[in-house]
Structure formats: C-alpha cells, structure tokens
Amino acid sequence: MTADASDSPADLDSLAREWRAALAAAGDEEAVEEWRRSVLGRSGALTGVLRGLSALPADQRRATGQAANALKRDLEADLEARQEELRAAALASQLAEGAVDVTLPGRRRRRGGLHPVTQTLQEILDAFTRMGFATVEGPEVELDDYNFTRLRIPEDHPARDMWDTFWLDEDVDGEQPLLLRTHTSPMQIRYLDAHEPPVRIAVPGRCYRYEATDATHEWMMTQVELLAVDEGVSLADLKGTLLEFARQLFGVERRVLLRHSYFPFVEPGVEVAVDCFACPGAETGCAVCRGSGWLEILGAGMVHPEVLAASGYDPGRYTGFAAGMGVERIAMLRHGIEDIRYFYSNDLRFLRQFQGV
Ligand code: PHE
Numbered sequence: 001m002t003a004d005a006s007d008s009p010a011d012l013d014s015l016a017r018e019w020r021a022a023l024a025a026a027g028d029e030e031a032v033e034e035w036r037r038s039v040l041g042r043s044g045a046l047t048g049v050l051r052g053l054s055a056l057p058a059d060q061r062r063a064t065g066q067a068a069n070a071l072k073r074d075l076e077a078d079l080e081a082r083q084e085e086l087r088a089a090a091l092a093s094q095l096a097e098g099a100v101d102v103t104l105p106g107r108r109r110r111r112g113g114l115h116p117v118t119q120t121l122q123e124i125l126d127a128f129t130r131m132g133f134a135t136v137e138g139p140e141v142e143l144d145d146y147n148f149t150r151l152r153i154p155e156d157h158p159a160r161d162m163w164d165t166f167w168l169d170e171d172v173d174g175e176q177p178l179l180l181r182t183h184t185s186p187m188q189i190r191y192l193d194a195h196e197p198p199v200r201i202a203v204p205g206r207c208y209r210y211e212a213t214d215a216t217h218e219w220m221m222t223q224v225e226l227l228a229v230d231e232g233v234s235l236a237d238l239k240g241t242l243l244e245f246a247r248q249l250f251g252v253e254r255r256v257l258l259r260h261s262y263f264p265f266v267e268p269g270v271e272v273a274v275d276c277f278a279c280p281g282a283e284t285g286c287a288v289c290r291g292s293g294w295l296e297i298l299g300a301g302m303v304h305p306e307v308l309a310a311s312g313y314d315p316g317r318y319t320g321f322a323a324g325m326g327v328e329r330i331a332m333l334r335h336g337i338e339d340i341r342y343f344y345s346n347d348l349r350f351l352r353q354f355q356g357v
Pocket of ligand 1: 299322
C-alpha cells in the first residue's frame, strides 16, 4: 500500500478502494490493528500522502489535500465501524457457545436408596439400641477358635456340620486355621474376653456358608448377634427382649413362641418364632406362614456356663442370654420376598421397589 503525494485524486480513489477491501478482509482485532498501522499509522501509506502534499505543485496541492483529508476521516470512521463489527461478532459467538436452551426438559437426577437388607438391619439395630444394647462389630475372617472351638464345637465334632465352612488357605502362626465366619457368635467370645460384665451388645455382620444356594439359602448373609451377660439374667429376660423386638419390627400385637432347640454354646437353646402378621392365624394358604401361624426368626438360648468360665466369668455369679438372627430372612418376611437370591443379584427392578420405603 504505497502511495506518495504525487498520486492524483484519481489514484487516491483506487488506493482507497484497495484499503477498504483490506479493512473488510481483516478478520480479527490483530489484523485490524495491523491495517491501521499500515494505512493510518505514523509511517502509514495515507499519512505519507498527507506529508508529501507540500512537495506538490500549488495547483494540485489543494484538491489532493482536501481529498486525502476527507479520505482519512472516512477511513477512521470505517476503522471504528469494523472494530465494532468484530467485537459484536465475537460476543455473538461467545453467547452462542454458552447458550442454554431453557425450553429443554430438565434431566432427572436418580437418587440412590438403601438396600432392603440395610434398611431392615438399621431397624433391627435401632430396636436393640432403644433397649440399651451397644452395636459392635467383629472380623469376617475369623479364627477356628472363635468361630467353633470356644463355642463348644470342637474339631471333628458333628455339630460342625451345622455350619458348612469356607476355609482359607492362609493360616496364622502356622496353627490356627482361618475361615470366613459362619455366624456372628464368635464375637460373643471376643467381647467377653475383653470386657467385664454387665455386657449388652448387638453385633451386625456378614457371614458365609459353603452351601448350595436356593430360595432360602445364600452363601453370604447378614446376621445380628445379641448378647447380654450380668448377674441375674434369665430366660425371661431373653423372652421379654425378643418380644419387644418382635413388636417393634412386626407390629405391636405380636407374640413370640420359644421352642426347644440345640446350639452347643447355649443351654437351654431355643428357636424363636413370632405369630404370623399376615393372616389372622394359621390360615391355610397364607403366603407368609404357609398355614403354620408361626414364623421362625432366630436361634437363641442362655449362654453356656462353660463359655462364660472360659472367658474368666464366674458362672455361679453371672448368667447371660444370646441370640442370632438372619437379617435377610427378617426382611423377606416383612416384605413378602420369596427368594433370598433377589437381594444380591443386583437387579434394579427388584431394588428400586425399596426406594423411599
Ligand atoms: N449362631 C447361631 C447360628 O448362626 C444362632 C445362635 C446365636 C443361636 C446365638 C443361639 C445363640 O445358627
């Protein structure tokens, strides 16, 4: 874009066209600034024309000077307009990028919910907490000693068959076989060993059994163990505690039934049932109690004196009760769930039914 003062007004016209085209082609702020420097700047082409005016013959000076000055004003205005245009375009594209279509429907946030077994577990623990039981937990990988021997289930005793066991290949100091606990009862021993009476604990936790699964058996399940040891604790306390528990979980009308049963670590041992909450009583065809009128919910009994003595308690002075319940079984009864395997098959169609329960 060179020019000098010898350019006639006609030449200036064609230069002006050239400059305007260049300005229109400047696509961003930088290019526009570059254009400004090269045309209107101190050593710009048009500035050069104005400077050279004095060298022109007098007859040309006036006309060329007027034309060049008018052109300068025009180009300055064009420059400003172009800058404004570019700013507006930049703003428009910024707005378009961040555009929010407020007419689009919102995206629903899926809220999670507690697993039905967790819900029932929390209710069970709440009930026992209200009755003064502290919640404590123990290891899922357990020593043979705590899971069996100290519970009066010695090696090779047929009672071991009551709990099919996952054994671990590892062992501790080469002696004690390790296993996945088959019940929460080992925490009775761990707790008694480490504490003085009075004892009142509820022990929630996962347990594992090496058995084929079917509608009522899973290889993993959740239990809650109950243990109370003090002076003067009797079977009546066990029954009263479990009655209150049954009423909190299954309704205030409930009754409980204790029938004799066998567990090596209690004497006497009982099986506890609640009367059916789904039918007026032993109704044939009742899907919950299947006509029996009673729902077995747990095993229990008075802590065996030998168990107490082995933990250093004087069984002449202290007595206690223990109970162990399957949380899945209780959840199944409460919700009318027919197959325990639903709980852990991760089917959202099943699990969503318990959201917001
Ligand atoms: N631990 C027993 C079981 O899992 C249940 C139980 C606990 C029985 C406490 C009596 C006392 O079968």
